[in-house]
Structure formats: structure tokens, C-alpha cells
Amino acid sequence: MKAVNRIIMAVVYTFLYAPLLLMVFFSFNSAKSTSVFESFSLKWYGELFSSSDTLAALRNTLILAVASAAIATVLGTLAAFGIFRVRSRFFKQTMLTVTNIPMMNPDIVTGVSLMLLFVFVGRLIGATSYLSFWTLLIAHITFNLPYVILNVLPKLNQTDRSLFEAAQDLGAPPLKAFFMVVMPQIVPGIISGAIMAFTLSLDDFVISYYTSAGFQTLPLKIYSMTKKIVKPDMYALSSIMFVAVLVLLLISNIFQMRSERKQNPSLRTGGQKKSRKEALVK
Numbered sequence: 001m002k003a004v005n006r007i008i009m010a011v012v013y014t015f016l017y018a019p020l021l022l023m024v025f026f027s028f029n030s031a032k033s034t035s036v037f038e039s040f041s042l043k044w045y046g047e048l049f050s051s052s053d054t055l056a057a058l059r060n061t062l063i064l065a066v067a068s069a070a071i072a073t074v075l076g077t078l079a080a081f082g083i084f085r086v087r088s089r090f091f092k093q094t095m096l097t098v099t100n101i102p103m104m105n106p107d108i109v110t111g112v113s114l115m116l117l118f119v120f121v122g123r124l125i126g127a128t129s130y131l132s133f134w135t136l137l138i139a140h141i142t143f144n145l146p147y148v149i150l151n152v153l154p155k156l157n158q159t160d161r162s163l164f165e166a167a168q169d170l171g172a173p174p175l176k177a178f179f180m181v182v183m184p185q186i187v188p189g190i191i192s193g194a195i196m197a198f199t200l201s202l203d204d205f206v207i208s209y210y211t212s213a214g215f216q217t218l219p220l221k222i223y224s225m226t227k228k229i230v231k232p233d234m235y236a237l238s239s240i241m242f243v244a245v246l247v248l249l250l251i252s253n254i255f256q257m258r259s260e261r262k263q264n265p266s267l268r269t270g271g272q273k274k275s276r277k278e279a280l281v282k
Contacts, residue, residue, distance in 0.1 A: 020242055027235035048233040057221040058237070061202060064133075064217060068140035069197040075141070076148025076197075077190055081178065083149070084156040099146045107143075111210035114139045118211060131213035139211040140201045147200060148193035155189030156182070188255045195252045199245050 026034050030041035048054060083099075086092045102110065115131070118138075122130035159182060167177035205219035212220070218241075222234060 023235050024239040024242065027232070027239045029232070032232050044232045044236040047231075048236045051233060054218075054221070054233065054237065057216050057218045060215060061217040061219075064137060064140060064215075065198050065201040068137055068144055068201045069194050071137075072141045072144035072148050072197045073190060073194040076145050076193055077152050077186075079145065080149045080152035080156055081182070083153060084161075099149050102143055103146050107204075107206035108210075110143060111139070111207040114142065114207065115210040129213065131211060133212070133215045136208060136212040136215055139207050140204065143204070143207060144197035144200055147196045148190075151193035151196060152186055152189040155186040159185045188258070191255050192252045195248045199248065202241070202245070 026037065027044055028040050028042070029037050030043055031038040079099075083092060083095050086095065114135075118135045119130045163181050164177055167181045168174060172180065203219065204217075205223060208217055208220060209223070218237070225231065225234065
């Protein structure tokens, strides 16, 4: 049974990562072919960094991703703390259900509904242009918020509620009590939420397609290229983005593991060895 499970896992991971590894492999191909590897070359990486249009799209994507992730992280952390402080179980469950809805919604539904909202509001205020960078930023913050909340809330649930109240009893204002007592304990959740928000914003196409006008991100640029042909320099750019996201996920996992070890000392190597020795003695 174990052998069958391992074979199934190997097949699944092969299907998941083979296309990515193949893309990285052919990004170093000196020719345009995606079936014959002629020789190792950094030609397409050189063309990537000499293409002003691609670099402009990359800059726009990074600006949007960083801004939306930063704002969503702040708002999501505050929202998660508000949900955590709610006493009513019914109201808390309702808030969690409402938080889950944007994640369950198809992206096209979210994109079209946000577009209609922006056009409606733009007409009400008499705006000359209904869609812009700001509508795109609001849209990205909107779909990033639930992911930040659901990363921060479990960390808040692991904290002792009485510590925040004790800090206030000792004279600390609520804001100071939050930053001095609660914040240090939920930092790993905040970092995980920020990284997830950044990667989701970096990757989004459908919602961006419906809520932007004139502000081109990388997914939108690549989509416009598929009508003709995708140049190999896109393989190089996609490879760089894949490595960057992989590094971010590794950093997030490291913070998560350190947090778990601090909260549960038995997970440390020394604690495990000690518990094993005690078990043998018993």
C-alpha cells in the first residue's frame, strides 16, 4: 500500500512540476524551439532586460502587488483582530462565512461585479474614466483581504485573550497593548498573509482584466502575446518569477516552523530526544 501511495504521489508531483521545470530548462535554450535544446545560453534573459515594454509591465505588476499586499495586510490584520475580539459565536461565525465567500467565488464573477461597481460609482461622481490603476488596486486589495484574515486569525486564536486585557488593566491604551502584547505573537501569521497576498496579486489575470484600463500588468501582457506568439524571453521572466515565489514560500515556511517551535518546545530536536529517552526509561 505504501508503494502504491508513493507512486501516486510521484505521478501527481510530476504533473505539477514537470511543466515548470521544462519552462526553466528551455529558458536557457539558445534557439526559439521548445522541443530541441541546441545549446546553453543566457540570450533570452538578456533580451528580457533590454525590453522596455516587458520591464514596464513587470514594474507595474510589482508596484500593484506590493501596494495591494501592504494595504491588505494592515486591513486584514485589523479585521482578524476584530473578529477575534467578538464574543458572540453566531456573529463570529457569520463574519467568517462572509470572509470565505470571496475565496469561493469564481474570479470572473468577482471581476465582473467589481467592474460594474466601479462604473456605477464613476458615473455617480462624474468621473471621466471609470477604470484606472486605483480601481485595479482596490480590486486586488478586495480579493487579498480574506487570505490575510485566514492566515492571521489562527495565530490570534492561539494567543491568550487575557494578556491583552491584562495589559489594558495595567494602564496601556488598546493600541499600545495590541502592538506590545498581541503583535509579537502573530507576526508569523502576518508574514504568511502578506506573502500570500503578494503572490496572488502577482498572479492575477481575470480580475485585473475587468478592472483595469491602460495599466498593463505582466499577466495582461502575456495574454495579449498569446494572440500571436509567446516569445522565449517570457520563459526567462516566468522562470525568475517562479524562483522568486519559491523563495518567498520557503521564507514563509521557515517563519511558520520557528513560531511553532517557540510555542511548542517539544518540537525541538532536543525535546524530542529527551522525550524518547524518558519513554525508553519508562
